[in-house]
Amino acid sequence: MSGVLTLGSLDPALAAATRVKGEPVVLDLRSVKFVEPAGICGLAALLEFLIPRSEEVSVALSGRDVPAYLERMNFFQLFGDRVKTNVDVASLEERQRHNPGTLQELVNFHTEVEIPGVVTRISEILENRGYRLRERVAICSTLSEICANAAEHGASEDGFGAFAAVQAYNHIVSGARRRGEEVLVAIADGGVGIRETLSQNEKYAEHTTTDNDALRCAMMMGVSGTGELGRGGGLALVAQISGRAGGSLSLRSGAGRVTAYHDRKNSRTVPEFPGTFVRVSLPRKLETPPQEGP
Amino acid sequence: MISLNTVRIDSVAEAPAVFEVAGGDFGGKLMVTRGTGRAVREALAEALEALPKGGVLYVDTRGVELMDYSFADEALGVLVSRVAGGEYGERYLVLIEEDRDLLENVEASLRQRSLAITRVDEVGGEPSIVGDLPSHLADTLRAIMDAGSITNADLAKKLDLNHTACNNRATRLSKLGLIHRKIETAAPGGRQYSYERIA
Numbered sequence: 001m002s003g004v005l006t007l008g009s010l011d012p013a014l015a016a017a018t019r020v021k022g023e024p025v026v027l028d029l030r031s032v033k034f035v036e037p038a039g040i041c042g043l044a045a046l047l048e049f050l051i052p053r054s055e056e057v058s059v060a061l062s063g064r065d066v067p068a069y070l071e072r073m074n075f076f077q078l079f080g081d082r083v084k085t086n087v088d089v090a091s092l093e094e095r096q097r098h099n100p101g102t103l104q105e106l107v108n109f110h111t112e113v114e115i116p117g118v119v120t121r122i123s124e125i126l127e128n129r130g131y132r133l134r135e136r137v138a139i140c141s142t143l144s145e146i147c148a149n150a151a152e153h154g155a156s157e158d159g160f161g162a163f164a165a166v167q168a169y170n171h172i173v174s175g176a177r178r179r180g181e182e183v184l185v186a187i188a189d190g191g192v193g194i195r196e197t198l199s200q201n202e203k204y205a206e207h208t209t210t211d212n213d214a215l216r217c218a219m220m221m222g223v224s225g226t227g228e229l230g231r232g233g234g235l236a237l238v239a240q241i242s243g244r245a246g247g248s249l250s251l252r253s254g255a256g257r258v259t260a261y262h263d264r265k266n267s268r269t270v271p272e273f274p275g276t277f278v279r280v281s282l283p284r285k286l287e288t289p290p291q292e293g294p
Numbered sequence: 295m296i297s298l299n300t301v302r303i304d305s306v307a308e309a310p311a312v313f314e315v316a317g318g319d320f321g322g323k324l325m326v327t328r329g330t331g332r333a334v335r336e337a338l339a340e341a342l343e344a345l346p347k348g349g350v351l352y353v354d355t356r357g358v359e360l361m362d363y364s365f366a367d368e369a370l371g372v373l374v375s376r377v378a379g380g381e382y383g384e385r386y387l388v389l390i391e392e393d394r395d396l397l398e399n400v401e402a403s404l405r406q407r408s409l410a411i412t413r414v415d416e417v418g419g420e421p422s423i424v425g426d427l428p429s430h431l432a433d434t435l436r437a438i439m440d441a442g443s444i445t446n447a448d449l450a451k452k453l454d455l456n457h458t459a460c461n462n463r464a465t466r467l468s469k470l471g472l473i474h475r476k477i478e479t480a481a482p483g484g485r486q487y488s489y490e491r492i493a
Contacts, residue, residue, distance in 0.1 A: 112327045119326050123360070133359060134395060141362040141399070144326035148364050222406050229375070230367040230406050237363045237402060 005032045005039030005066075007186075007252055007277055008270075010046060015271030017050050025054045030062040036173060037165035037186035038250075038279035040073055040106050045188035045275055048160040051082055058084040068092055073165060074105040100129075103139075103166040103183065110161035112151045119144050122166060129168070131284075138241045139166075139183050139282055145234035146187045146278045153197050153225075154189025154276070162189035174248065174281040181284040182247070190275040194218050194253040197225040211256025212267040218251065219260055238280060247281035310350060310417050312390070313341050315369075316357030323359040331368025338373055338387075345385050348474065350492050352417055354390040363399045371403035374411050374425075377471040386471050388493040389413040389424060400424055412472055412493050421493045423472070431470075434463040438473050439491045445478075446487040464489050 013027060027046070032039075050057045059079075061067045070076065071092040080089055103122045109115070119140045126136045143166060150162035168183045191197075195214035198204045201224065207217035217223050219239045224232030239249045243262030250259040255272040258265055316323055320334050342351045353370070355361065370389070377387055389411050391397060397413075404410055404425030413424045421439055423432065437452050438444055444452070450460035464487065468475035474490040 112329045115327050116324065116330060119360075120322075120324050123324055137360045137395060140324065140360050141326070144362045145364060148327055148362075221402070230371045230403055233363045233367060233399075233402055233406060237399065 003031060003033040005029065005035040005043065007038040007042050007250065007257075007279055010039065010042045011271050013046060014042075014273040017046055017053075018271070018273065020050060020053050022053065022055055024056040024058070025050055026058045026060060028060045029066070030060050032061070032066050033063070035066060035069055035073075037167045037184045038188075038277065039186075040070070040075060040165050041163045041186040041188035042277055044075075044078065044106060044108075044163040045160075045190055045277065047079055047083060048190060049274065056084060057082070058086075061085065061087050072102065072105070074107070078106060078108060101168045101170070103168055104143075104164060106163055106165045108161060108163055109147065109151065112148055115144055115147045115151065118147065118164065126168075135282075135284060138245060139185065142238050142241055142280050142282065143185050145238050146185065146280065149234060150187050150189040150191070150276070150278075153194075154191035160190050162187055162191075172283055174283075183282045183284065185278075185280040185282070187278045188275060189277075193274065193276055194251065195256075198223065200225040201227045203227060211254035212258055212269065213256075215251045215253060215256050215258040216265060216267065219249070219258070219265070242280050242282055246283045246285070248279075250279040250281075252277040252279075310352050311341065311345055312352045312354050312417065313338055314354045314357060316355070323357065325358050325361045325365045325369070327362070328364045328368040331365040331370075331372075334365075334369040335373050338369070339376075339382070342373075342377075342382050342385050342387070347384050350386045350388055352388050352390050352414075352493075355396065356391055358396065361396050361399055363402055366399035367403035367406070370400055370411065371407055371409070374404060374409045374471065375407050378409055378469060380469070384474070386474075386492045387411055388421075390416060391424075393422075397424055410470060410472065414493050417493075421491065427470075427472075431463055431467060434460075435467055435472055438464070438467070438489045441491075443488060443490045446489070449489065461487055 047057060067087040076089045103125050104118060123136050123140050126139060147164055154162040164187045166185050170181050172178050172180050172182050195208050195211050198214050198217060199208045204217055208214045219235055221236040222232045239260045242249045248259050248261050252270060253276040255269055257270045258267045315334060320330055345351060374387060391413055392415055401424050408426050410423050410425030410427040412421050414421050437449060446457055446461050450457045453460060464475055467473045474492055476488050478486050478488055480486040
């Protein structure tokens with residue numbers, strides 16, 4: 001495990017998890033120094049997969065910052081009694097819970113009805129932090145669309161529904177070092193995945209040969225499993241919103257991972273794992289300071 | 295069950311029927327998810343059905359800060375599609391909204407459905423169109439809007455079209471719920487069509 005817990009750094013663990021046949025498992029996260037929302041959502045989905053398949057799941061952490069962050073993100077509240085850990089959670093709980101950048105702690109949801117409450121809360125936090133209406137709309141509509149997809153398609157065998165987390169950073173986290181702020185939105189569900197969903201629609205037979213083909217297709221306007229008119233617009237608009245902001249939309253499902261930027265899409269093959277993982281990066285351009293005179 | 299008491303509908307004679315989307319119990323300023331969209335659509339449909347034939351329901355979304363695609367498609371996309379399908383008879387929808395980002399999702403939904411809705415900044419304001427309308431129909435609609443009310447013969451002349459082509463275009467606009475189309479008796483013993491803007 002590398003120093004950053006993100007979706008990509010979980011790949012080896014996701015690959016190993018599919019080979020577990022009842023034996024105890026230790027998830028060694030001791031080298032992790034930084035956790036981003038896609039990492040915590042991915043970790044939650046991984047644990048939901050492992051817990052029913054393993055005699056005992058342990059999570060090993062080191063230092064104080066990462067366990068404290070996970071505690072603030074409600075990780076131990078959701079998993080504390082289901083996994084073993086080397087962390088003294090009680091001591092972390094005594095710490096101040098304030099975390100100004102957290103827009104949404106790790107939250108587990110099952111239905112669409114839960115989404116407006118989450119979106120309303122985030123919108124209020126963003127407003128208090130001075131985000132303009134346009135920026136709030138971009139973040140909130142991104143979250144509501146991908147949460148709705150997860151609620152609709154994420155019904156899982158393990159029955160955990162979906163996880164979401166949102167974090168604002170006062171620096172750019174993704175890609176090249178540059179001036180600005182960034183909001184990361186992440187969702188993970190344990191559903192059948194995008195390729196199987198799109199396979200229900202014969203129209204997309206040619207686009208569902210591989211997971212990456214299906215992921216690229218799912219980002220296009222009007223593409224949906226049901227083929228019902230008006231469906232399949234949410235993800236395409238999220239790709240547009242993130243692309244326009246100079247950010248990206250990343251989908252991981254099955255053995256595919258596609259990241260869409262404003263001018264290109266990158267695909268790569270990843271270890272096969274059930275469910276769908278979404279990561280959206282929304283950079284926030286800071287106002288250019290007035291130029292000084294000559 | 296949505297009660298109409300939660301919706302401000304002004305149906306005083308001569309005054310337009312206005313449905314304030316942010317004024318009900320649906321989600322205030324933040325309109326997200328298909329479920330919320332469905333609730334708003336059902337309330338809109340009820341208000342639309344309560345109108346007399348030829349009536350116009352103004353859907354005022356100006357108090358809404360955020361409308362995601364799913365909401366826009368479920369509340370407005372589906373409803374406009376039903377109006378165009380003739381489900382509500384000769385009853386029309388007009389959107390009251392300023393030209394702002396919020397329209398993007400309404401536009402995307404209606405384009406997906408090859409439909410359009412009339413939009414005004416306020417009741418009585420200059421109408422424009424949100425959604426997908428082929429340019430020849432947009433030109434025809436603009437000519438009807440400019441005239442307020444016009445016969446098929448005059449419209450055909452204005453657009454330099456034969457009467458049948460002109461009537462076909464106006465029939466399409468009428469089916470899309472974008473104009474009123476009336477049959478009038480014309481002497482001697484004939485009949486002629488006339489068209490009226492709805493907002």
